[in-house]
Amino acid sequence: MKARFLVPAALIAVLFGFFWYALGGDYDPQLIESPLINRPAPDFVSPALADPKQAVSLKSFRGQPVLVNFWGTWCVGCREEHPQLLEIQKVTTIPIVGIAWKDDHAAANQWLAEFGDPYRAVATDDDGRIAIDWGVYGAPESFLVSAEGKVIHKHVGPMSLEIWRKEFLVKVNAERGP
Amino acid sequence: MTAELGQIALILALCLALSQTVFGLVGAHRGWANWMAVVRPATIGQAGFVALAFLLLVSAFLGNDFTVQYVAFNSNSELPTVYRVAAVWGAHEGSMLLWALILALWSLAVALLSRSLPNAFASRVLGVLGTISTGILLFILLTSNPFTRAMPAPFDGNDLNPLLQDPALAMHPPILYTGYVGFAVAFAFACAAMIEGKLDQAWARWTRPWTIVAWLFLTVGITLGSWWAYYELGWGGWWMWDPVENASFMPWLVGTALVHSLAVTERRGLFRSWTLLLAIFAFSLSLIGTFLVRSGIIVSVHAFASDPMRGVFILALLAAYILGALMLYAWRAGQLRSSSGFELWSRESFILFNNILLVIAAALIFIGTLYPLILALLKLGTITIGPPVFQLMFLIAIIPLIGLLAVGMHSSWKRARLAPVKTRLIAIAAVAAVLAAILLFTFGGRVRLIVFMGLFLAIATMFSAVSEPIARLRRGLSIPRGAVGMFVAHFGVGLFTLGATAASTYQVEKDVSIALGQSEKLAGYEFKLADLRMVEGPNYVARQADVIISDSQGRVITTLHPQKRIYRVQQQPMTEAGIDVNWQRDLFVALGDDLGDGKWSLRLQYKPLIRYLWLGSLIMALGGILAASDRRYRTAIAGERAAVGAATERA
Amino acid sequence: MKSLLGALLLTVIVVDVARAIDTEPPLPDPQQQARYEALIHELRCLQCRSQSLADSDVSLAADLRREVRGLIAQGKTDDEVKDFLTARYGDYVLFRPPLNARTWVVWFAPAILLLAGGLIAWRVVRHRSALVPGDADEVESAEDPR
Numbered sequence: 001m002k003a004r005f006l007v008p009a010a011l012i013a014v015l016f017g018f019f020w021y022a023l024g025g026d027y028d029p030q031l032i033e034s035p036l037i038n039r040p041a042p043d044f045v046s047p048a049l050a051d052p053k054q055a056v057s058l059k060s061f062r063g064q065p066v067l068v069n070f071w072g073t074w075c076v077g078c079r080e081e082h083p084q085l086l087e088i089q090k091v092t093t094i095p096i097v098g099i100a101w102k103d104d105h106a107a108a109n110q111w112l113a114e115f116g117d118p119y120r121a122v123a124t125d126d127d128g129r130i131a132i133d134w135g136v137y138g139a140p141e142s143f144l145v146s147a148e149g150k151v152i153h154k155h156v157g158p159m160s161l162e163i164w165r166k167e168f169l170v171k172v173n174a175e176r177g178p
Numbered sequence: 179m180t181a182e183l184g185q186i187a188l189i190l191a192l193c194l195a196l197s198q199t200v201f202g203l204v205g206a207h208r209g210w211a212n213w214m215a216v217v218r219p220a221t222i223g224q225a226g227f228v229a230l231a232f233l234l235l236v237s238a239f240l241g242n243d244f245t246v247q248y249v250a251f252n253s254n255s256e257l258p259t260v261y262r263v264a265a266v267w268g269a270h271e272g273s274m275l276l277w278a279l280i281l282a283l284w285s286l287a288v289a290l291l292s293r294s295l296p297n298a299f300a301s302r303v304l305g306v307l308g309t310i311s312t313g314i315l316l317f318i319l320l321t322s323n324p325f326t327r328a329m330p331a332p333f334d335g336n337d338l339n340p341l342l343q344d345p346a347l348a349m350h351p352p353i354l355y356t357g358y359v360g361f362a363v364a365f366a367f368a369c370a371a372m373i374e375g376k377l378d379q380a381w382a383r384w385t386r387p388w389t390i391v392a393w394l395f396l397t398v399g400i401t402l403g404s405w406w407a408y409y410e411l412g413w414g415g416w417w418m419w420d421p422v423e424n425a426s427f428m429p430w431l432v433g434t435a436l437v438h439s440l441a442v443t444e445r446r447g448l449f450r451s452w453t454l455l456l457a458i459f460a461f462s463l464s465l466i467g468t469f470l471v472r473s474g475i476i477v478s479v480h481a482f483a484s485d486p487m488r489g490v491f492i493l494a495l496l497a498a499y500i501l502g503a504l505m506l507y508a509w510r511a512g513q514l515r516s517s518s519g520f521e522l523w524s525r526e527s528f529i530l531f532n533n534i535l536l537v538i539a540a541a542l543i544f545i546g547t548l549y550p551l552i553l554a555l556l557k558l559g560t561i562t563i564g565p566p567v568f569q570l571m572f573l574i575a576i577i578p579l580i581g582l583l584a585v586g587m588h589s590s591w592k593r594a595r596l597a598p599v600k601t602r603l604i605a606i607a608a609v610a611a612v613l614a615a616i617l618l619f620t621f622g623g624r625v626r627l628i629v630f631m632g633l634f635l636a637i638a639t640m641f642s643a644v645s646e647p648i649a650r651l652r653r654g655l656s657i658p659r660g661a662v663g664m665f666v667a668h669f670g671v672g673l674f675t676l677g678a679t680a681a682s683t684y685q686v687e688k689d690v691s692i693a694l695g696q697s698e699k700l701a702g703y704e705f706k707l708a709d710l711r712m713v714e715g716p717n718y719v720a721r722q723a724d725v726i727i728s729d730s731q732g733r734v735i736t737t738l739h740p741q742k743r744i745y746r747v748q749q750q751p752m753t754e755a756g757i758d759v760n761w762q763r764d765l766f767v768a769l770g771d772d773l774g775d776g777k778w779s780l781r782l783q784y785k786p787l788i789r790y791l792w793l794g795s796l797i798m799a800l801g802g803i804l805a806a807s808d809r810r811y812r813t814a815i816a817g818e819r820a821a822v823g824a825a826t827e828r829a
Numbered sequence: 830m831k832s833l834l835g836a837l838l839l840t841v842i843v844v845d846v847a848r849a850i851d852t853e854p855p856l857p858d859p860q861q862q863a864r865y866e867a868l869i870h871e872l873r874c875l876q877c878r879s880q881s882l883a884d885s886d887v888s889l890a891a892d893l894r895r896e897v898r899g900l901i902a903q904g905k906t907d908d909e910v911k912d913f914l915t916a917r918y919g920d921y922v923l924f925r926p927p928l929n930a931r932t933w934v935v936w937f938a939p940a941i942l943l944l945a946g947g948l949i950a951w952r953v954v955r956h957r958s959a960l961v962p963g964d965a966d967e968v969e970s971a972e973d974p975r
Contacts, residue, residue: 005511008455009504012462016497018552022475023489029477029551032875033560035919102888128892135917137875137889413884420879448957477878519960527954534946538939545938553931561932564873564924565881574939592961770886 034135036151041068041143042133046123049100049108056097056123058145065172067096068143069119069159070131072103073111075139081158085118088164094172095120101131101139144168146175181246181325184234188319191227191282194220195311198285202305203373206298214301218289221304224311225286232279235324236266244335247328248272254337254747256717264348265338270472270488271324273351277468278314280352280359285311288363288388295384302370303363310362313495321488337717337747346406350399357396358429358464363388364436365461365503368454372506377454377514382444385457387806389440393433394802400426401795412753412768414687414783416791419568421476424547425467431540432460435533442529445591446518449526451511452533458507462500463540469496475551523594528586532579539575546571577631580675584638587646587668602645610638621684621786632679639672660808667801674794680787687783693776701784702730703765708737710778718743720754723769723778727758740769740780764788853895856902865901868910869894871924881924 021027036042045057058066069085071078089096098119100108105124112122125131134143137156144153153171155163198220205213235248239262244250252272253265267273285307292300318324342348367385371377403423408416417423436456442449470476473489520526546563553561584606588599596603614633618625643665647657657665690698697706709724720743727735738756745752758765763786770779856862866883872893874885882890882897893914900910914922926932 002512005451005508008459009501009508012500012504013497015548016493016501018555019469019473019475019493020490022551022555023473023486023493027475027555029475029554031560032921033919035916102892127895128889129896131889132892132896132917135919137918412886413880415884418879517960517963519957519963520954521958521961522954526957527950530953531950534950538942538946541942542938545935549935558931560919560921561926561935562873562921562923563926563935564871565879566871566924567926567935571939574943 031156032137034151034154036135036143037154039151041145041149041151042130043149044099044123044125044130044133046099046125046130049098049105049112049122049124052105052124056121058097058149061095061097061145062147062149064147065094065175066145067094067168068099068134068145069096070099070101070125070134070136070139070141072101072139073107074103077158078140081140081160082115082118084158084160084164086116087161088159089118091161092164092169098122099130100124101136102126102128142168144171180234180238180241180243181327184231184238184325185319185323187227187231187234188315188325191224191231191278192312192315192319194224194227195308195315198224198308199305199312200308202301202303202308206301206305206373209298211297214297217301217304217308221282221285221289221308224308225282228275228279228282228315232266232275235272235275236263239263239266242335244333245327245329245331246324247326248324250328250332250335252336252338254335254717256746257335257338257343258716260345261338261343261348264342267351268338268342271318271322273355274314274318274322275324276351277355277359278311278318280355281307281311281314281362284356284360284363284392288366299370299374302373303366306366306369307362310366310499313498317488317491317495321485321491334747337745340718340743340745340748340750340752341410343717343745344406344410346402347410350402350406353395353402354399354426357392357394357399358426358433358461358467360392360395361389361429361433361457361461361464363392364457368457369503369506372454372503372510375510375513377443377450377510379444379447382440382453383810386437386440386444387808387811389433389437389457389460390802390806393430393437394799394806396426396430396433397795397799397802400430401792401799404795405792408788409755409757410753412755413781414685414755414766414768414785416681416788419543419546419565420478421547422467422471422478424543424568425463425470428540428543429460429463429467431536431543432456432463435536435540436460438529438532442526446520446526447516448518448520449530449533450514450516451507454507454511454514456533458500458503462496462503465496465499469493476547520592521594523589523596525586525589525591527594528582528589531582532586535575535579535582539572539579542571542575543568573628577628577635580635580639580671583668583671584635584642587642587665599649602649603642606638606641606645610634610641613637617680621680623684626683629679629683632675632683636672636675636679639675640669643669643672658808660805660810663801663803663805663808665801666804667798670794670797670799670801672794673797674791677787677790677792677794681785681791685783685785685788687781689770689779689781691773691777692780693778698780698782700782703735703784704728704730704732705767705780705782707778707780713741715743717747718745718752720744721769723756723767723780725756725767725780727765727767735765738765738767740767742769742771759789761789762786853898856898861901864907865898868897868901868907872897872911872914873922873924875918875922 041058043058045055048054048056058068067088085096096119098121100122102125108122112119123130140158142155142159143151146152152175153168155167198217201213201216201220205217238246238249239253240259242249242253242255248269248271252268253262257265267276285304288307289304292303364385367381367388371381403426404416407418408414436453439449439453439456443453469489469492471478472492474486475489546568550561550563553559585596585603588603589596611634614630614637617633618630647662647665650657686701688698688700692698692707694707694710697704704727706726706728707723708726711722713720713722720741722739722741725738725740727738729735736758738758740756741754743752743754744750753768755766755768763784766783766785768781770781773779856865869882872882874880874882874887874890876887876889877885882894896913897910900913905913911923920926926935928936
């Protein structure tokens with residue numbers, strides 16, 4: 001049989017190889033890669049949730065790694081991740097800074113009072129500008145910012161202790177160096 | 179008991195499908211007549227049991243049997259009866275059962291209508307269909323069982339996704355599946371021919387009507403989906419180049435190429451290995467589409483809930499069928515050389531060009547849909563291919579195609595005999611150019627070459643499709659139904675192009691913020707928000723607006739009632755647009771949100787000639803019906819019936 | 830056909846092909862407004878992935894439309910607006926991928942395929958035309974449409 005008649009079969013085999021690999025579990029088609037990785041984190045200065053007269057700024061956390069977490073009381077996944085954030089906050093000295101994304105202030109404060117407050121500080125983002133600057137497209141999203149102010153990791157979806165250990169802590173330690 | 183009976187029915191169907199396969203393929207291979215005699219009854223039995231299982235599932239829905247998990251997830255006691263039936267195919271498990279049912283019914287049709295075929299060949303065809311049925315039924319029983327019980331049973335169900343609670347969308351899957359599952363028949367015919375090592379003009383004549391019927395159902399199915407998206411989704415779009423839409427469009431493009439290639443093979447015995455390849459790919463693309471939608475590797479509004487386990491199973495089935503068929507192809511294709519000739523500008527040439535362009539269009543859409551996936555897998559980042567890119571790629575292939583179509587309808591077999599029609603072609607071109615220019619001028623706006631081309635080609639095609647048969651009738655020739663079908667279908671293509679060009683280019687849309695009693699103007703019409711009130715539906719609550727539309731003279735044309743519904747169970751908001759239709763344009767009004775201050779957001783759209791694109795598609799399908807019911811196919815069936823009748827009489 | 834034309838001519842259709850979107854009042858400069866409208870049809874809504882910013886009614890889309898609007902009002906060019914968004918969301922926010930090493934396959938595929946198709950067509954027709962003289966297959970009358 002002539003070799004060229006095998007071409008269609010070969011092409012399909014290659015395509016199916018890709019499909020097989022895609023099913024492997026490593027691939028998430030919903031994920032949009034962030035262009036912020038290894039870039040300076042977008043700074044923000046915004047009224048605090050607890051006291052609007054106070055400002056929360058990212059720069060003030062320079063010198064230590066920070067976990068920035070975008071959330072909202074309207075978001076189902078945030079409700080799911082909240083207890084996990086409390087756990088994470090117990091096992092680490094790294095501050096968790098929350099961004100209340102387009103949320104009702106009273107409801108957000110109520111939520112933290114009722115379910116616990118894992119945040120060192122919470123900034124409000126009423127018009128969504130901060131979220132846009134960070135390339136957020138679906139809450140909850142969490143970013144790891146290095147001590148020098150670079151974004152070194154992003155996780156889309158609810159955080160968990162396991163993800164913290166496996167993905168975030170690893171990067172924190174790598175940054176700290178040998 | 180219903181669910182357990184359903185499960186038993188499926189298991190019996192699987193056994194019969196297995197018999198169909200084994201007795202068909204082995205029996206034909208060995209020439210054992212008594213084995214081959216089992217195939218048809220096995221097929222009929224399989225169809226019967228799959229149908230039984232399906233009906234049992236339907237009855238579970240109608241009876242609100244929430245102890246069946248699938249019913250609980252997809253239905254609700256307040257769901258109107260009609261949608262309880264549609265809910266059967268509203269999610270993965272049920273839609274796979276529908277897939278299996280439709281395949282079984284196609285196999286049944288082949289079993290009943292194939293007595294004029296040589297016994298061994300028919301057995302092989304049914305045997306190949308049996309392998310597919312076996313695989314699908316196994317998949318259903320092992321990974322996607324619709325009859326699993328939910329213990330303890332919930333008090334009421336989750337309700338059917340409100341998006342699916344609509345007559346057009348309820349019909350869309352069955353018709354669509356009839357289409358692209360129907361390509362399995364052409365696939366089976368191709369495999370049988372490859373196994374036998376014989377492919378001649380008779381083979382093409384047998385395969386053609388089956389393929390045309392599958393194709394026309396696919397055409398209608400896609401049209402329904404597009405029309406539904408337009409009036410239901412609220413933003414007036416009719417094609418989004420969504421991956422799942424593309425997954426149904428690619429088989430359509432290849433299927434169209436196949437229908438044309440079969441014509442050449444039937445008539446002149448040419449393009450045989452190419453036709454084989456197309457027959458394999460049409461169904462392969464259907465299978466790949468089924469895989470993409472259910473495996474979770476593609477992001478789409480259409481995608482079913484994903485489960486990698488299922489994805490792996492389907493991929494394994496796909497590999498078996500598609501690679502199997504392509505290996506047969508590699509084995510046999512080299513043996514199919516013919517020595518017939520044809521000239522440039524003969525009908526064969528036109529169909530060659532048609533095939534090349536259609537396959538290029540399908541390939542471009544394929545690349546656009548899957549290339550981002552491949553890049554992401556190779557960790558090369560997320561690239562983006564949005565609707566504008568697809569549209570551009572598609573137009574690049576399709577515009578030459580339609581141009582060639584307008585001329586090709588006048589062509590003759592084997593010889594290039596276009597000289598006699600040259601005058602007619604020039605006349606058509608001139609008239610079309612003038613009419614297109616007039617339309618362009620009437621619509622106003624920027625004059626763009628591509629828009630002129632679209633209008634010009636559409637009108638030229640329609641004129642061609644009408645002038646050629648008229649010329650033949652004038653010469654005293656009769657036109658067989660198959661030819662009528664061809665002209666009708668091509669007229670439909672022209673009409674579609676007209677509608678698509680006008681609607682895409684000249685549509686006007688405006689989002690307005692409007693208070694009760696106020697009016698807004700658009701495209702020479704005035705839209706007044708006259709009233710706003712709450713209404714209740716069977717399983718939803720809606721806010722309804724009354725919008726009065728008047729024309730530029732101030733005469734009231736109609737009152738539309740756009741709604742924003744909240745379905746009680748799933749708490750999902752849905753827009754029901756108000757649309758005023760006449761033969762020139764659609765006026766489209768969708769109700770938005772409360773903006774506060776007594777103001778509401780309304781989306782107004784003016785869509786000229788948009789109905790013609792769906793009408794054109796339906797006319798294409800009508801052409802298919804005419805072509806498939808040509809006398810030479812009906813005689814074959816009648817001959818069979820006579821033979822069966824005579825045999826029964828003698829018995 | 831003719832009556833459709835007549836009716837079209839009789840109806841006074843003032844068609845404003847430039848589209849007006851959004852419930853915000855249009856930008857004062859009509860050119861800027863036109864650019865804004867064109868741009869939001871070219872940008873993807875990142876929540877409802879297959880919709881453009883123009884068509885999507887989720888709040889993220891509204892926020893992004895507001896940003897685009899603001900940037901255009903500030904005098905930024907289309908490219909600058911796109912850069913602003915891709916710096917935050919990556920190329921995925923654009924419907925048309927930029928031309929680079931990764932995407933050239935997509936951009937050149939139509940031309941490559943058409944060229945390949947043309948080549949195949951030419952070879953087949955040339956081969957088959959040469960076979961016509963010796964071809965004993967007598968086709969019935971040219972009017973036979975099948």
